[in-house]
Amino acid sequence: MNTEHQTAIPSVPNAKLPTAPPENGRWAGYGQLMMARTKEMWREPEVIFWVFVFPILLALGLGIAFRNKPAEVNRVAIVAGEGAAHALDLLKAAPQKSSVRADVLSEPDAFNQFRLGKYDLVVIPMAGGGFEYRYDPGRPESVLARVTVNDTLQAAAGRRDVLPVSEHASSEPGARYIDFLIPGLLGMNLMNSGMWGIGFALVEMRQRKLLKRFVATPMRRSDFLLALASSRLALMLIELTLLLGFGVLAFQMRLMGSWASVILISAVGALSFGGLGLLAASRAQKIETVSGLINVVMMPMWLFSGVFFSYERFPAIIQPLIKVLPLTALNDALRATILGGASLAAQGTRLLILLLWGTLSYLLALRWFRWT
């Protein structure tokens, strides 16, 4: 055999024997794909900003804006006229006067400024020493002002409470807005980066004909998808650590459940949204198309899935619909674990909803996916 080789070679002019690079193993392609994805991402400053920095800025901004403050001062307009001075005197004499700020205005001014939200309540002195309150039942601060001012006036006029009560103020980590917000932001971030990171990236590659170029090689398609999924998981870990770590360090959040449960829930969430991203990207030829598609899918979840405020405010009739959205399931599971310390077993339904979304979209995506 050997001699045959030797005779064969000189028949080709300038034949260069290939120098022997090591034979590639089964996972060489996967490893390189993984490395390429990671490098590409770190070299994209916008991605770093939107995935890592933006959620933290959002948490910081909202955390400061909605930090727990001493109770708001009730702003009251007293309509000028007979009895206005009496009302002022009564408010000043009251023990809780610090929580009420009262101004005396002409009647048209008082009503106008109340309408514009500068005052929470209008007090109109009546003949005979009584008062008429004008308040807006749709504004919580107006309702509160009515109660507070009435209590203050009644107390100043001599009313005595008949039940003995005692008070104890409590605002511990867990009940604050930031505690509610951080798990929601984490869920939203997993959705955003899953859908954009997979969906957008794939369509861009398709548009560049890079997918087609890849399938023109012996690359295993499963390796390619696996690399996408695993780089998504690696990113998820960083997102999770940064955002939760930020909550713990900057806002003294307390993680009630175990890290392991939080990581597992996040991983299920990241993969499910990755599946949805894959589905959105399965046929689109242009990044404009997939961007629109991703926004259409995500928009209802930004609104309804309780990222910034509780979805319980929505009418009861749409609650079941809201609860089957994947982001609702993810946010609820994260909140229950992070804030309530719930066990994984208690999250069965939510995890099942996430898994169903993920598996279904993955299967459909595989059916429809176009490499070219």
Added chain:
Amino acid sequence: MGRTDLERFPYTQEADTIISPQAASFGMIRTMDVAVRCRNLRKTYDGKVEAVQGLDLQILTGECFGLLGPNGAGKTTTIEILEGLLPQTSGEVEILGKTWNAHSRELREVLGISLQETRLAEKLTVRETLELFASFYRFPRSTLEVMEEMALTEKANSWVGKLSGGQRQRLAVATALVANPKILFLDEPTTGLDPQSRRQLWDIIRQFQLRGGTILLTTHYMDEAERLCDRIAIIDHGRAIASGSPSELIEELGGHQLVEFDATGNDTIATELWRSLPGVEAVHVEDGRVMLSVRETHETIPALLVVLQKRGSHLRHLTTRQASLEDVFVHLTGRRLREE
């Protein structure tokens, strides 16, 4: 050289014909010598557009074969079917005696492909891009060696996004070469390149052929086909309207020389008059200019001048040149390869 090198050598192409003992029989060698074969290849898009209408090709091992034709002739569709990237509507395709359905993975290992206009990832470096592509093959070539060969070593650490058009195109071909392929498929490899980059790519393609590789390329540049290809097929409207070596095709045109002239009042003269001049094989009129395919210019030109003088018309323009593939195409279709 080490023994291991020799054992791996079957991955370059001549091994098939020489090493295998079965191949010693004449018949086997004949079939193995054919690198790419397609028979009655058809592709219809959406049941309407017939991009390829019954194409037969046979490309031999070690050959550089060109599909020459204008844009929209069906070249890309054809090459992508042969590359196994597009299913044909009907017809047979065999690459190295194997079909895509039965041996797709094996075939992928031995083909190097450069698509028309792939935009590789902008934020990977040249080296990273090549290492990525090399990792897909079991026995790739060393990326360093390929970069050296493609004059990309200097750019090894530059992002793809920063490369010039010529460098990008060389990188695209490098991603095909790093596979250590037996057959190289190149779809319009030099479109949009400056003359120097084109020549550089031609050298690279020729080197690959010298090492025993087989090449199939598409082009709408006749000079490229003429210089590079051993054989070509001229494709128009999804059919091969002529095939053979460039010199054969030019010869079939009749004359090897072309006389092109423009004279006052020549639009009133019937082409039969020019046809009757000595040595003229064919006449073609374009934009008022007359082109004569002739065997020998020294026989035709004096006679031409005499005729013009007799008719009292003056020459405005007269050139002679070697016939080219462009002329073959014009002769066959009445159109130019590149409508400008």
